[in-house]
Amino acid sequence: MTIDSACPDGADGLDAYREVLEQVETLTKAGDYDAGIALLQPIARASGSEELMRRLIELRVEAFPAMADNITLEPMYEANELLGNTTALRARMASDGYLFFRNIVPTQRLEQLRREITEILAELGWIEGGRDRMSAKALCRPRREGSPKFFQAHDRIVKLESFHSLAHEINVINVMRQALGESAFPQPLSIVRLIFPDSPELATPPHQDFPNNQGTPNLTAAWMPLADCAVKDGSLAIMEGSHKYGVLPLTFHLGAGNRRAVLSKEVLKCRWVGADFRAGDIVLFQSMTVHKAMENHNLEHMRLSVDFRYQLEGEALTEGCLQPHFNRFSWEEIYKDWTSDAFKYYWLNKDYVEAHWDKALHELPEGHVDEAYEQQLAYNIALTRRKDCATDNNES
Numbered sequence: 001m002t003i004d005s006a007c008p009d010g011a012d013g014l015d016a017y018r019e020v021l022e023q024v025e026t027l028t029k030a031g032d033y034d035a036g037i038a039l040l041q042p043i044a045r046a047s048g049s050e051e052l053m054r055r056l057i058e059l060r061v062e063a064f065p066a067m068a069d070n071i072t073l074e075p076m077y078e079a080n081e082l083l084g085n086t087t088a089l090r091a092r093m094a095s096d097g098y099l100f101f102r103n104i105v106p107t108q109r110l111e112q113l114r115r116e117i118t119e120i121l122a123e124l125g126w127i128e129g130g131r132d133r134m135s136a137k138a139l140c141r142p143r144r145e146g147s148p149k150f151f152q153a154h155d156r157i158v159k160l161e162s163f164h165s166l167a168h169e170i171n172v173i174n175v176m177r178q179a180l181g182e183s184a185f186p187q188p189l190s191i192v193r194l195i196f197p198d199s200p201e202l203a204t205p206p207h208q209d210f211p212n213n214q215g216t217p218n219l220t221a222a223w224m225p226l227a228d229c230a231v232k233d234g235s236l237a238i239m240e241g242s243h244k245y246g247v248l249p250l251t252f253h254l255g256a257g258n259r260r261a262v263l264s265k266e267v268l269k270c271r272w273v274g275a276d277f278r279a280g281d282i283v284l285f286q287s288m289t290v291h292k293a294m295e296n297h298n299l300e301h302m303r304l305s306v307d308f309r310y311q312l313e314g315e316a317l318t319e320g321c322l323q324p325h326f327n328r329f330s331w332e333e334i335y336k337d338w339t340s341d342a343f344k345y346y347w348l349n350k351d352y353v354e355a356h357w358d359k360a361l362h363e364l365p366e367g368h369v370d371e372a373y374e375q376q377l378a379y380n381i382a383l384t385r386r387k388d389c390a391t392d393n394n395e396s
């Protein structure tokens with residue numbers, strides 16, 4: 001069904017749905033877009049009414065910014081003062097589900113990687129080249145993670161030696177060993193985030209990493225931006241203490257991973273915490289901890305960041321964590337231009353147990369294909385309106 005065709009039955013054709021539309025309006029006025037969409041969606045899909053589908057999509061367009069602005073961030077606790085005291089660090093991780101540190105990663109290592117990534121992005125025309133290349137000013141419409149155009153860049157970045165070797169950076173390893181345990185080592189699966197400006201709909205939604213990675217529940221991620229990254233630039237936010245509520249159900253979302261955790265009333269009582277990250281800062285968090293990216297409200301620059309995951313020797317991992325992200329290349333292909341052997345196949349000398357991948361934990365609920373279609377449609381409309389609006393403003 002297209003939403004652009006003309007209304008078939010006079011007036012707006014919605015008389016039969018007046019009551020439900022009023023209920024939806026009451027919910028959305030109270031800020032509960034999730035409930036409004038959940039109420040309208042099955043009725044619109046079953047109705048065969050194009051006008052009602054159009055209402056549903058409009059509701060989604062409206063919901064994106066309204067839902068995004070819905071959280072209040074408290075400051076993250078800076079755990080640097082606990083370094084050297086593993087008992088205190090681990091107790092804090094056990095109670096909060098995260099540890100945030102200032103000034104851990106040498107900035108030249110971050111800059112080196114950023115230089116190589118922005119070179120690729122500029123060559124592909126994603127960002128401006130020349131002297132200001134490092135500021136990653138976007139030139140094209142957002143490339144959604146997992147889309148064919150996204151892979152034009154990602155397929156090159158995922159092979160960079162400086163990307164993979166950053167997971168082994170000694171200060172990061174030292175902090176991780178204090179937080180997690182002496183035998184902590186990075187899983188080979190390393191992730192780079194290429195986040196466009198002006199695409200709040202694609203911001204990574206609240207989720208837990210456990211359904212994606214599985215294996216040991218002690219799995220701990222380290223997230224770091226490749227330059228200063230304030231909250232308004234789309235930094236990572238954490239739901240403090242949310243790791244205590246088990247594995248949460250999932251629903252489709254357009255953002256990275258395509259999965260949003262459904263947060264129960266209990267989980268929603270946890271505080272969201274965040275920080276204006278500076279280059280060198282990192283946040284560690286457990287795989288059950290709910291986290292999300294803040295929307296990149298910076299209208300010009302991409303947010304570039306990396307995240308690595310660490311586990312203890314003797315603990316379990318799943319096969320997917322031994323592969324490069326998106327599993328499009330063999331390690332031999334990844335290693336082709338590397339200059340050092342130090343971090344090639346390093347995990348073969350580690351002691352770990354291979355765990356069974358539980359597909360059910362990662363599955364999306366029935367109806368997710370329609371959900372994906374509707375979200376994509378709403379996103380395209382929102383983006384096109386913003387672009388039209390920007391053009392109007394530039395012309396006036």
Ligand SMILES: O=C(O)CCC(=O)C(=O)O
Binds near residue numbers: 236256291
């Ligand atoms: O950087 C992002 O947008 C998402 C990061 C994330 O989900 C993670 O590090 O696990």
Ligand SMILES: [Fe+2]
Binds near residue numbers: 207208209291
């Ligand atoms: Fe995550």
